[in-house]
Amino acid sequence: MMNEEMMDNRRIMVIDDNHSIHDDFRKVLCSNAGEGSLAQARAALFGDAPRFQEPERFDLDCADQGQAGVSLARKARNDGRPYAVAFVDMRMPPGWDGLETVERLWKEDPELQVVICTAYSDQPWDEIRRRVGRSDNLLILQKPFSSVEVLQLAGALSRKWNLAHKVDAQLSELNKLVDERTAELQHANDRLTHLNQSLVRTVADLDAAQTEISRKNAELEQLVSRDSLTGCLNRRAVYANLETAFAENREQGSELCCVMVDIDHFKRVNDQFGHMVGDHAIQAVAACLGSTMRLTDIVGRYGGEEFCLVFPRTTLAEAADMAERLRIRIATEAGARVRTSIRLALTVSCGVSSTKLGAYTPLELVDQADKALYAAKESGRNCVMALDTIIAGANGFDLVEPPVRRITPRPPIPADSL
Numbered sequence: 001m002m003n004e005e006m007m008d009n010r011r012i013m014v015i016d017d018n019h020s021i022h023d024d025f026r027k028v029l030c031s032n033a034g035e036g037s038l039a040q041a042r043a044a045l046f047g048d049a050p051r052f053q054e055p056e057r058f059d060l061d062c063a064d065q066g067q068a069g070v071s072l073a074r075k076a077r078n079d080g081r082p083y084a085v086a087f088v089d090m091r092m093p094p095g096w097d098g099l100e101t102v103e104r105l106w107k108e109d110p111e112l113q114v115v116i117c118t119a120y121s122d123q124p125w126d127e128i129r130r131r132v133g134r135s136d137n138l139l140i141l142q143k144p145f146s147s148v149e150v151l152q153l154a155g156a157l158s159r160k161w162n163l164a165h166k167v168d169a170q171l172s173e174l175n176k177l178v179d180e181r182t183a184e185l186q187h188a189n190d191r192l193t194h195l196n197q198s199l200v201r202t203v204a205d206l207d208a209a210q211t212e213i214s215r216k217n218a219e220l221e222q223l224v225s226r227d228s229l230t231g232c233l234n235r236r237a238v239y240a241n242l243e244t245a246f247a248e249n250r251e252q253g254s255e256l257c258c259v260m261v262d263i264d265h266f267k268r269v270n271d272q273f274g275h276m277v278g279d280h281a282i283q284a285v286a287a288c289l290g291s292t293m294r295l296t297d298i299v300g301r302y303g304g305e306e307f308c309l310v311f312p313r314t315t316l317a318e319a320a321d322m323a324e325r326l327r328i329r330i331a332t333e334a335g336a337r338v339r340t341s342i343r344l345a346l347t348v349s350c351g352v353s354s355t356k357l358g359a360y361t362p363l364e365l366v367d368q369a370d371k372a373l374y375a376a377k378e379s380g381r382n383c384v385m386a387l388d389t390i391i392a393g394a395n396g397f398d399l400v401e402p403p404v405r406r407i408t409p410r411p412p413i414p415a416d417s418l
Contacts, residue, residue, distance in 0.1 A: 009084040009165070010158050011076070013063045015069035015101060016089040016117070022062040025087065029058040029154055056155050064093055066101030082109055084161035085154055087141070090118035099131045102138070104300040111164070112137065113157040119143045121397040229279060230286035233300030238308050240397045241298045242362045245312045249355055255356045256312055257319035258365045260373040261289065261326070263305040264347045264381040275341055281305075281346055284337035288330045292322075308366065320407045321384045323350040327384055327408065349376035352386035352407070375404040383408035 014025045031122035061083075063069035069086065076082050086105060090098035102114050114137055116128065132138060139157070141149060225237035233241065242258070249256040263269075263285055270278040282305055289307060293299050309326075311319045327348055334346040351372030361367035368387055376385040386405035 003256065007177070009082070009162055010057060011059045011061070011081065011083045011085075012154055012158070013065075013069060013072060013076075013083045013086045016067060017064050017092040018063070018089070018363060019062075019064065021089070022064075024147075025062070025150065026060055028150045029056075029060050047395050057149070058154055058158070066096035066098075066104065069101060070104045070108060073105050073112065073291055077109050085113045085115065085157040087115045087117055087150070087153075090116060099128060102132055106132075106135075106137070106201075110137075111161065113139075113161050115139045115141050115153055115157070117141045117143060117145070130195045130418060133160075140332060183321065229302040230283055230301050232286050232290065232307070233298065235300065235302055235308075237301035237303065238298065238310070239362065241300075242308075242310050242366070245298065245310055246355070246362045246365070249312065252313075254313045255315050256310070256365070257314045257316060257327075258310040258353050258369040259311070259353045260302070260317060260366070260369040261285075261307040261309060261323075262373055262377070264349055264377075266305040269344070269346075273344070277338060277340055277344070280338045281334070284334040285330055286339065286347060287350065288334050289326060292329065308369075316352065316386060319354065320352045320384060323352050323384045323386075324407050326350070327382070331382065347382035349373060349381045350384040351376055351404075352384065354387070357387050372404050379406060 003276055012025075012029055014022055016022065053090040063072055067086075069088070073083060073086070085414055086099050088098045088105070092098065092101070096104070097114050098118065101115065105112055107116065116138065118140065119142060128140070139153065141153060192264065225233060225240075227234045245256055247353075248254075266278065266281070269281050282301075284305070285297075285305075286300070286301065289299050289309065294311075296312050298308075300308050309323075311322065314322075331345075331347045335344040338344045338346070351369045351374065352358065353365055353368035353372055355365060357368065359368055372385045372387055376383050379385060385404045386407055388403040388405045
């Protein structure tokens with residue numbers, strides 16, 4: 001950036017081998033106090049306002065050869081006090097000519113404004129342009145020239161040099177401001193990028209945490225709603241699902257059936273084979289029940305060796321038939337699923353009830369199926385008993401003990417017992 005002294009640079013250099021030319025330039029470019037005194041005296045004598053205008057002041061240095069001028073330009077540039085304008089003679093024997101001097105001056109100071117003092121007969125303009133190229137820093141002053149031309153060129157080119165440097169200074173300041181603002185914006189952008197990356201990581205962590213919470217909730221729901229031994233619904237979950245199915249049944253006007261299943265003589269299994277085998281027996285029965293259920297059906301461990309089945313949109317006859325097929329499958333397959341030294345015989349007793357037979361609540365429906373189950377046990381076990389449909393009359397709900405009927409065919413009586 002230009003220092004304060006160079007804010008109005010009026011340093012002029014003249015390179016000419018004729019020392020009288022140096023004196024002429026000094027007369028034109030250096031201040032003349034006498035003219036000012038004469039103008040003041042005239043004003044005092046005639047009473048007129050002084051019309052003399054203070055001439056422009058220039059700091060002038062002179063050199064008689066191109067080499068010396070280039071040395072002056074180099075030193076001035078290094079000292080931070082460059083010349084604004086150089087007047088260069090075209091012919092300066094025995095040293096460099098004007099064009100070579102200009103070329104070397106611009107190598108030292110490319111911003112120097114140059115005026116070549118020449119006659120057209122010295123060197124054609126095409127040759128000058130070919131040597132130095134087309135430059136906005138070069139003017140031609142034809143010899144012989146007047147002092148007014150010299151003064152105008154010195155003033156105009158000095159102002160041009162100063163204006164260019166002021167513009168450069170302003171551009172430099174603007175570039176500095178732009179760089180500072182760019183750095184601030186880059187810093188802000190880096191910070192936003194860092195914050196965005198942190199936010200992305202946080203969102204990812206939250207998603208992972210939410211996934212883990214969902215998984216844990218599913219596991220918790222599994223633990224809360226499932227029986228740990230069989231994987232079936234536990235008693236609480238059976239009631240919750242039955243209440244939902246019961247409400248849907250009432251809204252849709254469809255039939256809902258409940259089947260209570262109990263493993264026959266389970267205490268004997270525990271007593272004879274131990275509780276571990278007993279657990280395996282319960283698991284075997286649960287597997288047979290679960291493999292036969294439909295997607296809409298509900299199967300749960302009601303407690304101990306007892307299971308509760310719920311069949312939505314199923315008639316009593318269909319439920320009784322399904323219960324009988326379950327009984328047969330358990331009697332056929334469940335025992336074989338339990339590994340013991342001898343083949344274990346497992347059978348179940350089943351009781352079937354339906355909402356068509358007067359149950360007002362889910363608990364009443366379960367209670368009716370439980371009464372049918374009790375009747376199956378009383379009937380010799382390993383059979384299916386269902387509430388008899390004949391109780392669905394006008395006064396059927398007032399019966400103390402609803403009648404049941406046997407679904408499982410009775411085994412034939414041996415001939416030798418007749």
